[in-house]
Amino acid sequence: MGRAPDLMTDRLRLRMPRLEDFEHRAAFYASPxxxxxxxxxxxxxxxxxxxxxxxxxxLLGYGPFSVEDRKTAAYLGEVGIYNPVGFPEPELGWFVTPEAEGKGxxxxxxxAVMRWARARxxxxxxxxxxxPANTRSIALARRLGGVHSNRPGLDEGDVVILHDLRALA
Known part of the structure; x- marks a missing residue:
């Protein structure tokens, strides 16, 4: 357990979060x-x-990865697996900085995280x-191959999207 591995994609490096990454999350949480x-x-x-x-x-052997541009090392956001007390099961989640939105x-x-979770x-x-009002995240989850599920969420009315990791290459 301990630390996040580095995961590489064509454009991205997913790595263990560092203290300076918090500033981006603080800005997000302070905003609408x-x-x-x-x-x-x-x-x-x-x-x-x-x-x-x-x-x-x-504690769990998984968590959030900080996402950065492989060429510039610019921080782009956070994507990972979240499972705090009260969650019904591990959840795939994401956050990107305003500058990184809409770029895939x-x-x-x-x-990359789904493939890693399947392999690991x-x-x-x-x-x-x-x-339910987060239509952009719902659309992304569906583009990733997820389907609506009747599994429990956290709150009444939550949209729960299920991803079949066995289908990933």
């Missing part, structure tokens, strides 16, 4: 973009959320738990 994540929240609460997510690595980075990184843990599936 966090509305689908029970935000906005203050910096102290953003720290608690982010630190608990990163802390999954030594979240999809590219999510596919032998999981047959993984879910997304998405607020």
């Amino acid at each position: 973009r966090a509305a689908h994540e029970d935000g906005p929240v203050n910096r102290a609460m953003a720290w608690r959320i982010w630190a608990s997510e990163v802390g999954q690595w030594p 980075y979240a999809a590219e990184a999510a596919l 843990f032998g999981w047959d599936h993984i879910i997304n738990i998405i607020a």
